[in-house]
Amino acid sequence: MDEFAPLDCLLPSGKQRICLAILNQPIDERYFHVLWSKAKIRACADGGANHLYRLTEGRRESFLPDYINGDFDSILPEVKEFYTHKNCKLMETPDQDLTDFTKCLAIMVEEIKAQKLQIDTIVTLGGLGGRFDQIMATVETLFHAQKMTDLPVVVIQDRSLAVLLQEGRQHRLNVNTGLEGKWCSLVPVGSPCLTTTSGLKWNLDNQVLAFGQLVSTSNTYEDHDPKGGRKPVTVATDKPLLWSMGIKPL
Amino acid sequence: MDEFAPLDCLLPSAKIRACADGGANHLYRLTEGRRESFLPDYINGDFDSILPEVKEFYTHKNCKLMETPDQDLTDFTKCLAIMVEEIKAQKLQIDTIVTLGGLGGRFDQIMATVETLFHAQKMTDLPVVVIQDRSLAVLLQEGRQHRLNVNTGLEGKWCSLVPVGSPCLTTTSGLKWNLGELRACRPQVCPPTQTPKHTHTDIPEDHLPVCTILFALFTWPVLVRRHSLPLTAQISSKHPLMLQLMQFVRPRFRKGSHLHHWV
Numbered sequence: 001m002d003e004f005a006p007l008d009c010l011l012p013s014g015k016q017r018i019c020l021a022i023l024n025q026p027i028d029e030r031y032f033h034v035l036w037s038k039a040k041i042r043a044c045a046d047g048g049a050n051h052l053y054r055l056t057e058g059r060r061e062s063f064l065p066d067y068i069n070g071d072f073d074s075i076l077p078e079v080k081e082f083y084t085h086k087n088c089k090l091m092e093t094p095d096q097d098l099t100d101f102t103k104c105l106a107i108m109v110e111e112i113k114a115q116k117l118q119i120d121t122i123v124t125l126g127g128l129g130g131r132f133d134q135i136m137a138t139v140e141t142l143f144h145a146q147k148m149t150d151l152p153v154v155v156i157q158d159r160s161l162a163v164l165l166q167e168g169r170q171h172r173l174n175v176n177t178g179l180e181g182k183w184c185s186l187v188p189v190g191s192p193c194l195t196t197t198s199g200l201k202w203n204l205d206n207q208v209l210a211f212g213q214l215v216s217t218s219n220t221y222e223d224h225d226p227k228g229g230r231k232p233v234t235v236a237t238d239k240p241l242l243w244s245m246g247i248k249p250l
Numbered sequence: 251m252d253e254f255a256p257l258d259c260l261l262p263s264a265k266i267r268a269c270a271d272g273g274a275n276h277l278y279r280l281t282e283g284r285r286e287s288f289l290p291d292y293i294n295g296d297f298d299s300i301l302p303e304v305k306e307f308y309t310h311k312n313c314k315l316m317e318t319p320d321q322d323l324t325d326f327t328k329c330l331a332i333m334v335e336e337i338k339a340q341k342l343q344i345d346t347i348v349t350l351g352g353l354g355g356r357f358d359q360i361m362a363t364v365e366t367l368f369h370a371q372k373m374t375d376l377p378v379v380v381i382q383d384r385s386l387a388v389l390l391q392e393g394r395q396h397r398l399n400v401n402t403g404l405e406g407k408w409c410s411l412v413p414v415g416s417p418c419l420t421t422t423s424g425l426k427w428n429l430g431e432l433r434a435c436r437p438q439v440c441p442p443t444q445t446p447k448h449t450h451t452d453i454p455e456d457h458l459p460v461c462t463i464l465f466a467l468f469t470w471p472v473l474v475r476r477h478s479l480p481l482t483a484q485i486s487s488k489h490p491l492m493l494q495l496m497q498f499v500r501p502r503f504r505k506g507s508h509l510h511h512w513v
Contacts, residue, residue: 128357128360129354130383131384131385131408132353132382132385132387132410133385133408133409133410133412135353135360136410136412136414157357158355159356160356160357160358162357183356183358184358185357185358185361187358187361188415189361189414189415190413190415190416190417191415191416191417192415192416210415210416211364211365211368211414211415211416212365212368212369212371212372212415215361215362215365217324217358217359217361217362217365218324218358218359218362219358242361244357244358244361246356246358
């Protein structure tokens with residue numbers, strides 16, 4: 001079975017072929033350059049364009065997104081005008097039932113197909129901070145994403161990464177990139193999850209993770225021989241389960 | 251049934267004040283120059299976050315330091331457990347437990363905050379409200395109808411209902427997008443089958459429509475219109491339901507007779 005390294009995308013030497021979505025949160029500059037340079041498609045969801053515009057001041061022409069989508073209630077007029085003028089695709093997606101992030105991913109999945117790209121991971125900057133309902137909406141988008149694509153959708157902000165592990169599978173997570181922080185976590189956001197893990201300091205052995213019963217936060221990796229690498233973390237779950245982990249300061 | 255105003259807690263003063271571990275560092279920093287006027291009743295935790303100088307200062311000032319090393323529960327959960335005991339022991343009349351922090355920073359700790367709210371429901375009937383930046387969150391108990399007074403003047407533009415942990419069979423009224431009769435469970439987003447309800451000034455509060463719905467997650471901002479009657483959002487749910495309320499904004503208009511527009 002395949003192994004997936006969540007933090008591979010942040011390694012300059014990483015092997016994953018990625019696409020990048022930028023959301024309406026301050027952009028971590030440490031991550032931005034690595035991700036932007038590797039990404040085959042780069043997109044902004046609405047106000048994400050404001051943050052891109054601000055971050056790339058002085059050299060904006062070198063950092064033009066392939067498209068910006070949204071209902072455009074967050075993007076600033078000068079930002080919208082700039083990117084329109086530079087011929088970035090501006091795609092108005094007014095559907096009120098779906099967030100800008102969900103719509104951004106939907107377009108990305110279509111573009112990947114249309115351009116016949118070989119992609120391993122969709123990486124998102126932003127989504128885990130700010131307004132609390134929007135953090136929850138990010139999690140909701142990860143559920144939608146599973147219906148849109150088999151590709152893992154990874155969300156990164158500050159020093160947290162989150163990815164929704166599909167149900168009915170055993171996942172092998174490579175946590176040996178050297179970028180892993182101290183903590184990791186498994187959260188049954190949508191429903192109780194019957195879970196078995198290995199490679200964690202506190203493993204689960206066919207146990208139910210559920211809010212009000214048992215939620216794994218502030219977990220960490222099992223001790224390992226410093227000369228060898230960490231063994232992969234394995235997670236088997238019967239329902240979608242949210243994995244999150246800390247990122248070492250770059 | 252009683253009404254609960256989530257943002258009312260910003261007004262009165264606290265009867266018990268506590269810090270969970272590193273919370274003491276933030277209190278120490280914030281109150282520089284007048285720390286003696288802001289001494290917590292207790293600080294609990296495994297003390298892996300509190301700075302040595304901070305711990306020493308509060309110990310010296312005779313604040314209770316309560317080491318709670320249990321590794322299965324977070325400092326926040328343990329802080330609440332102590333608080334519930336203290337309220338009983340001191341026979342205090344308390345309406346709400348308010349928490350500063352918990353909705354930002356490390357993502358697993360945001361999730362842990364939500365988990366603590368579930369635990370809290372087993373410890374006490376008091377609402378536990380969590381506030382950080384411009385978000386407030388509270389877990390609505392299952393099997394009850396909740397009436398939320400959203401007329402303090404501090405409410406921001408958005409509100410949200412999130413079925414954390416399991417699907418929720420839910421009824422609401424008073425929201426811009428109430429949900430109609432739909433079968434739904436996570437992870438679907440259910441669009442409303444009804445047009446947004448507008449409440450009129452001449453409809454008495456107890457005639458506000460309440461409809462039974464199943465739903466998953468609102469992802470769009472929900473606007474609350476104010477009018478001269480206290481507008482309440484009525485929510486009942488068969489499973490614990492997390493309500494995230496509103497930013498705080500400084501009131502830009504007077505309460506009472508002033509109507510204002512849907513944004």
